[in-house]
Amino acid sequence: MTDVKIDIQPDMTTEVTATERADVRSYLRQWAMPHVLCPGCAHGIVLRSFLEAVDQLQLDQDKIAMVAGIGCSSRLAGYVDFCTLHGTHGRAPAFATGLKLARPDLNVVVVTGDGDGLAIGGNHLIHAARRNIDMTVLLLNNSIYGMTGGQAAPTTPEGAIASTAPQGHIEPGFDACKLLMGAGASYVARVFAANPIEMTKVMMDGLSHPGFAFIELVSDCPEYFGRYNKIGGGPEMLNWIAVRDEGIAGPLSEKRFVEHIPVKPPAIGVKSGVLQREIRPVYAGVRAAEGQHT
Amino acid sequence: MTIQITMPGEKLIQGNEACVMGAIASGCNFYGGYPITPSSEIAEHMVRRMPKVGGVSIQMEDEISALASIIGASLAGSKAMTATSGPGFSLMQEHIGFAAMAEVPCVIVNVMRGGPSTGMPTSPSQGDVMQARWGTHGDHPAIVLAPASVGEVFDLTVKAFNLAERFRTPVILLYDEIIGHTRESVSLPESVTVIDRVTPDDALEEFWPKEADPDGVPAMSPFGDGRRFHVTGLAHDHRGFPTNDTAVAEALINRLHRKIDAHLDEVIEVEEYLLDDADVAIFAYGIVGRSAKLAVERARLNGIKAGLIRPLTLWPFPTAQVAEVARKVDTIVVAEMNLGQLVGEVERAAKGQAEVVSHLRTGGEPVTPTALEEVLAKIDGGNA
Amino acid sequence: MSDNSKGLLLAGVGGQGVILASMIIADALMRAGFDVKQSEVHGMAQRGGSVVSHIRWGKEVASPLVEKGSAEVLAAFEWAEAIRWVDYVRNEGAVVTDIKTIVPPGACNDTHAWSTAYPRFEIDLFRSRLIETRFVDATANAVQLGNVRAANSVILGSVAAFVGIDLIHWEEAIASLVPKGTEEINLAAFHAGMNAPMAQIPAPPAEPAEYLGPHLIDIQQDWCKSCDICPRVCPEHCLKLDTDGTLLVINADACTGCRLCEMLCPDFAITIRPPAAAEHHEPAISGRKM
Numbered sequence: 001m002t003d004v005k006i007d008i009q010p011d012m013t014t015e016v017t018a019t020e021r022a023d024v025r026s027y028l029r030q031w032a033m034p035h036v037l038c039p040g041c042a043h044g045i046v047l048r049s050f051l052e053a054v055d056q057l058q059l060d061q062d063k064i065a066m067v068a069g070i071g072c073s074s075r076l077a078g079y080v081d082f083c084t085l086h087g088t089h090g091r092a093p094a095f096a097t098g099l100k101l102a103r104p105d106l107n108v109v110v111v112t113g114d115g116d117g118l119a120i121g122g123n124h125l126i127h128a129a130r131r132n133i134d135m136t137v138l139l140l141n142n143s144i145y146g147m148t149g150g151q152a153a154p155t156t157p158e159g160a161i162a163s164t165a166p167q168g169h170i171e172p173g174f175d176a177c178k179l180l181m182g183a184g185a186s187y188v189a190r191v192f193a194a195n196p197i198e199m200t201k202v203m204m205d206g207l208s209h210p211g212f213a214f215i216e217l218v219s220d221c222p223e224y225f226g227r228y229n230k231i232g233g234g235p236e237m238l239n240w241i242a243v244r245d246e247g248i249a250g251p252l253s254e255k256r257f258v259e260h261i262p263v264k265p266p267a268i269g270v271k272s273g274v275l276q277r278e279i280r281p282v283y284a285g286v287r288a289a290e291g292q293h294t
Numbered sequence: 295m296t297i298q299i300t301m302p303g304e305k306l307i308q309g310n311e312a313c314v315m316g317a318i319a320s321g322c323n324f325y326g327g328y329p330i331t332p333s334s335e336i337a338e339h340m341v342r343r344m345p346k347v348g349g350v351s352i353q354m355e356d357e358i359s360a361l362a363s364i365i366g367a368s369l370a371g372s373k374a375m376t377a378t379s380g381p382g383f384s385l386m387q388e389h390i391g392f393a394a395m396a397e398v399p400c401v402i403v404n405v406m407r408g409g410p411s412t413g414m415p416t417s418p419s420q421g422d423v424m425q426a427r428w429g430t431h432g433d434h435p436a437i438v439l440a441p442a443s444v445g446e447v448f449d450l451t452v453k454a455f456n457l458a459e460r461f462r463t464p465v466i467l468l469y470d471e472i473i474g475h476t477r478e479s480v481s482l483p484e485s486v487t488v489i490d491r492v493t494p495d496d497a498l499e500e501f502w503p504k505e506a507d508p509d510g511v512p513a514m515s516p517f518g519d520g521r522r523f524h525v526t527g528l529a530h531d532h533r534g535f536p537t538n539d540t541a542v543a544e545a546l547i548n549r550l551h552r553k554i555d556a557h558l559d560e561v562i563e564v565e566e567y568l569l570d571d572a573d574v575a576i577f578a579y580g581i582v583g584r585s586a587k588l589a590v591e592r593a594r595l596n597g598i599k600a601g602l603i604r605p606l607t608l609w610p611f612p613t614a615q616v617a618e619v620a621r622k623v624d625t626i627v628v629a630e631m632n633l634g635q636l637v638g639e640v641e642r643a644a645k646g647q648a649e650v651v652s653h654l655r656t657g658g659e660p661v662t663p664t665a666l667e668e669v670l671a672k673i674d675g676g677n678a
Numbered sequence: 679m680s681d682n683s684k685g686l687l688l689a690g691v692g693g694q695g696v697i698l699a700s701m702i703i704a705d706a707l708m709r710a711g712f713d714v715k716q717s718e719v720h721g722m723a724q725r726g727g728s729v730v731s732h733i734r735w736g737k738e739v740a741s742p743l744v745e746k747g748s749a750e751v752l753a754a755f756e757w758a759e760a761i762r763w764v765d766y767v768r769n770e771g772a773v774v775t776d777i778k779t780i781v782p783p784g785a786c787n788d789t790h791a792w793s794t795a796y797p798r799f800e801i802d803l804f805r806s807r808l809i810e811t812r813f814v815d816a817t818a819n820a821v822q823l824g825n826v827r828a829a830n831s832v833i834l835g836s837v838a839a840f841v842g843i844d845l846i847h848w849e850e851a852i853a854s855l856v857p858k859g860t861e862e863i864n865l866a867a868f869h870a871g872m873n874a875p876m877a878q879i880p881a882p883p884a885e886p887a888e889y890l891g892p893h894l895i896d897i898q899q900d901w902c903k904s905c906d907i908c909p910r911v912c913p914e915h916c917l918k919l920d921t922d923g924t925l926l927v928i929n930a931d932a933c934t935g936c937r938l939c940e941m942l943c944p945d946f947a948i949t950i951r952p953p954a955a956a957e958h959h960e961p962a963i964s965g966r967k968m
Contacts, residue, residue: 025946029524032535033901034945040905044944062520067366078524078535083517085369086526086536087362088392094359098366098374099517101350102324106370106518124362127355196941222905234905238942285350 024051027061028079035079037072038223040234042193042241043140046217047076049199050109050138057204065106067096069121072147073113073140073219090121093128096135101285107207108135114155115145118174122154126183129212131283136206136213139176140193142221150224161228180214181276187213188276193220194242198272205274211282218244218270244269296485297321304481309473310335310377312444312480313403314343316451317375319486322401323349324374326363328356328382331415332471333405336377357382361389365398369525371516373455377403379471380422381412384429390464391430392527394550397504397512399458399491401451403467405474408658417658418470420580420631426466427609433547435554437561438466438609442583445480447473450606456489457561461554462511468608470631472581472660494521503534504546510553554610563606564615568594572601574673575619575648577640578629579605582661586629589666598674608636613643620644625673629653629661683736685744686841689763690729690755691780695830698855699753700731702834703841706851707735710843715742730763751840753833755816756780761797770808774836776816776829777877799879812836815877819870825860828867835871890953893935895927902947908939 028051037043054064064082068074070089077084083106087095092110100108110128117125117139128135144162145151152162154174162169180188187209191202199217206213220226220237231240246269299319307315313336317325325340327333337353344351350367354360357378364374378386383404393400408414409421422429426438437457439450447469454465494501494513503523506512515521528536529543537543554561565583568590569575578586583604593600603619603626605612616639620626626648628637637652644650653669655661686703690696697718704716712735732744749767754760754775764773777799804811816832831852838848849865856864895916904923909915914932917939919925925947933950940948 023949025949028946029535031533034903034947037944039903039944040907041944044946045942048941048943048946062522063518065370065517078526081522083522084524085366085517086524086528087365088388088527091358091362091389094354094362095366095369097352097354097359098324098326098363098368098372099370100366101352101363102367102370102372102374103516103518123355124359127359194942234907234944235910238907285352 022055024048024055027051027054027081029081032079036075038146038221040222040237041072041142041146042219042234042238043073043076043142045193045196046138046140046199046219047079049193049196050203051080052196052200053203053207056200057207059107059207063105063107064109065096065099065103066109066111067092067099068111069113069116070147071113071116071145072142072221073111073138074116075147076111076140090116090119091124092116092121093124093133093135093137097124097128097131097133100133100135104134104284108133109207110135110137112137112139113146114139114141114143114174114176115153118154118176118179122179125214126179129180129183129185129214132184132186132211132280134211134282136203136209136215138203138215138217140217140219141176142219142225143173144221144225146221146224150221150228160225163224163228175270176216177214177275185214185276186211186278186280187274188216189214189274190216190218190270190272192218192241192245192272194238195245195272202274209277211280218272245272246270295488295490297488298485299482302482302484304479306477306479307444308335308477309441309444309447309469309475310405311339312447313377313451313467313474314339315482316448317401317455318343318347319448319488320373320452320455321488321490322373322375322455323347324364324367324372325349325351325376326354326360326367326374327351327376328354328360328378330357330379330382332407332474333377333379333382333403335474336403336405340375357385358388361386361393361400361402364400365389365393365396368398368400369517371519373399373459375401375403375455377405379405379407379415380409380419383422383425387425387429387431390466391432391434393464394430394434394436395432395527395529396525397462397514397550398464398525399462399514400464401454401458401467402464403451404469406468406470408656414658416471418472418581418631418660419656419658420470420582420635421656422468423608423630423632423635426468433551435461435463435551436466436609437461437463437554437607438468439563439606440468440579440608441473441606442469442580442604443473444476444478446606448480448482452486452488453563456487459491460489460511460560461557462491462514463550463554466609468580470581502532504530505532506549506553510549510556558610558614561607561610562612562615564612565602565604565606566615566619567602567604569601569603569619569622571599572623573599574625574627574670575601575603575623576627576629576666576670577603577605577616577619577636578661578666579608579636580631582629582631585661585663586666588663589670592663592667593670593674596671598670600670611636611639611643613639616640616643617645617647620648623648625649625651627651627653627666627669627673629666629669631655631661683734683739685749685766686733686735686751686753686837687744687749687763687766688731688733688753688755689759690830691759694729694755695827696729696731696755699755699830699834700733702831702848702851702855703733703837704735705855706843706847707733707841709847709850712736713739715739717742728759728762730759751837753837755830755833757799758797760811761803764804764809767804767807767809772810772812772840773804774812774814774833774840776833777813777879778817778829779880813877813879814871814874816871816874818877819874820867823863823866823870825863825867828860828863831856831864831867832871832874835868836874838868838872892931893933893953894951895930895933895939896949896951897925897927898947898949899924901945903945905944907942907944908948911938911942913938 068077069092151164327337367374408417458465524534576586718731760775816829820829909917916929
């Protein structure tokens with residue numbers, strides 16, 4: 001573990017009105033805390049930013065339904081005081097589809113992980129995106145299977161060590177946002193867990209988007225990914241993901257993180273921000289009197 | 295509650311259509327499916343009829359998601375159904391277990407075709423009887439109903455919804471390709487009695503989603519109605535929250551079974567025909583039950599004292615009813631379109647009080663009345 | 679440094695487009711026939727960090743860096759940055775500044791403008807040195823044109839008057855350097871900036887906040903998992919993990935209320951309370967019991 005001062009600064013280029021900030025812990029099921037996640041796991045930071053977004057948007061707590069699959073990220077659903085459904089591995093978008101069509105007044109949020117959403121549940125994710133079901137999908141990408149003990153995931157970078165890839169992963173990793181853009185998701189964004197204020201902003205944006213909003217949260221797994229790859233614990237992992245944040249490419253933005261801490265495997269930079277936004281008809285199922293798709 | 299039927303009276307309809315009509319009569323307002331022979335007519339009728347009753351129909355990307363979607367809809371307060379056949383039913387096993395564990399009412403129709411694997415898509419079979427009971431992993435309760443006619447498809451679809459709502463559990467309607475594709479005239483009732491899930495008392499200050507009443511069935515609040523709670527397929531406590539406490543987990547699994555086992559009279563339905571003086575009884579269900587009935591009648595004309603026991607409820611297995619028959623008769627002939635799935639249950643129930651023989655077919659050929667008549671004649675000859 | 683050369687400074691924060699704006703100015707000056715040198719300082723600038731760009735032009739320019747007290751004009755994309763860099767402007771020079779406020783994280787008493795640490799707008803702040811201050815509402819102008827990202831072109835338009843080259847050079851530079859497809863809006867923004875009236879500066883609140891002391895760091899110890907993130911991110915070194923894993927507040931007086939520790943705590947174990955609230959310390963959680 002290197003003793004590096006973490007240099008993470010939230011994006012302050014847009015003001016956050018935070019004079020009347022609620023204690024986001026009031027959105028938690030207090031009796032269930034502390035949560036089950038390992039020390040330093042950035043998933044908790046993501047959850048906090050999400051609750052800030054819910055608070056800033058003043059969403060009706062009774063009308064939020066959080067649907068999760070299986071895995072570390074999906075465990076988050078158990079700790080929030082909404083209607084929460086902890087379903088089966090990878091199927092959260094399918095449960096959420098039924099829920100949303102049956103109760104269009106619900107604000108449906110799917111929380112999933114990279115293994116849950118891209119491996120076993122990839123099919124459900126792309127079809128929910130294609131149909132443009134009005135839901136917000138938070139995909140927490142920690143590059144590994146955490147809950148089951150650090151096995152290689154579809155997002156594990158080539159060369160990274162995992163418990164099922166002791167010599168280094170021999171498969172290429174998955175770009176979740178590209179997949180979802182291809183599937184026709186009407187909103188696609190990527191944010192880094194090291195940037196809590198930007199996470200909140202993007203989640204507010206995604207929650208407000210009419211239609212299917214996909215947000216990849218680049219999170220981490222200090223316990224397995226960090227340990228196996230000798231990156232370090234929670235603080236070092238946060239830095240590792242922070243240096244990968246390239247922002248949206250283009251001459252209008254400068255490179256965000258220039259302090260590059262040598263890491264193994266090499267931190268592959270990815271673009272963050274809103275990558276796709278499109279307004280198209282929201283799927284409501286075959287329900288109208290004339291039996292038309294609306 | 296009773297629901298009026300919009301077009302009662304005599305009608306010539308197909309089995310799969312009767313299923314849709316029964317569902318709508320029961321208040322079904324959500325259908326999620328995936329096309330598969332020989333059940334696809336259900337999806338095709340649903341997509342036309344659901345909008346007319348203010349419901350929603352969706353064709354999902356596979357059977358896994360089809361069942362997931364109706365579980366989601368049911369949690370939101372809908373009465374929801376899906377339909378499939380063998381290969382799709384295999385994919386649904388995961389969520390049958392989830393619905394049982396999380397106690398989500400839903401109806402799953404399996405129009406059985408020849409298996410294993412892709413098997414014989416257009417041929418009948420009763421090969422999924424054990425899968426309907428034991429297909430998903432772990433100990434779980436199962437209610438499986440088996441209609442033998444188009445009219446019974448209607449009636450048992452209504453019953454399936456009622457039982458699902460009554461006990462907060464998935465209910466499987468199991469019939470074969472022949473019944474699904476048979477058209478016969480059905481006399482639709484003026485109205486049907488419909489049971490709705492119990493919802494929590496509004497005056498209740500503290501609501502826990504898995505706190506069961508003495509009946510063993512917890513009240514169910516739809517998502518979005520002001521009560522916020524957790525639903526999980528993990529073993530959980532009365533709060534619906536995951537637990538690793540073995541005592542709590544055991545109590546939960548036991549309650550899931552007890553809530554149904556304590557109310558078998560509401561669940562089990564058996565047709566008994568000419569059994570009072572019978573020496574030999576045929577045990578048959580579904581389409582085979584109809585062949586068996588004709589075989590029994592023909593045997594009676596030949597002086598053979600034959601009777602029929604035909605369970606409309608396959609699971610929970612009507613053990614007491616079969617035991618009673620075993621006390622009366624010398625022989626029970628178990629006729630199935632599989633290589634012997636319920637025969638073992640019959641033997642277990644008979645406890646040696648009657649000889650149990652089986653007549654089994656596989657490969658897509660139905661069990662004919664003539665074949666069963668021959669079996670009865672042979673048994674009678676052997677005894678004489 | 680040759681006598682006939684002139685200097686200009688652009689200052690803003692990461693993400694505002696300072697570098698692109700300075701490239702456009704340099705390009706326009708070259709098109710006008712000058713020798714131009716440009717250099718930027720954003721080595722340690724993450725998002726929200728300070729970014730400054732120096733431009734010098736003339737018949738022949740040796741070094742790109744502007745000397746203090748010599749710049750014709752400072753183009754500030756943010757008010758605090760204007761104050762930070764005004765020393766570089768010559769007497770009787772000019773400051774063109776956006777009325778945008780971006781509060782740097784970790785260096786303020788609260789994450790909104792008008793906190794004690796954020797400087798108030800003052801029209802005659804630099805009058806002692808006869809420096810003209812020109813306020814521009816670049817963001818509003820850009821939003822009006824349909825793209826907030828064109829704000830930097832508005833600033834350029836307002837700066838143009840102090841540079842003194844023909845309009846055509848500006849237009850060509852903008853057209854060649856802005857992202858494809860945004861040429862029109864950036865040109866419109868530039869013209870808007872040229873003609874922009876003096877922006878009305880935002881009024882400070884009736885009673886400016888007084889410094890009430892440090893924020894209170896409220897730690898819920900039974901939720902803390904000793905992951906060591908908060909001590910490592912705190913800019914003021916207020917926190918420390920004890921050898922037994924207990925999280926300690928070791929420098930309570932230094933807390934500026936930046937909330938980095940709170941926001942980056944995966945376990946909801948830290949709550950930062952403003953000084954006023956810290957006094958009557960309410961129970962940490964008012965959550966609904968299910």
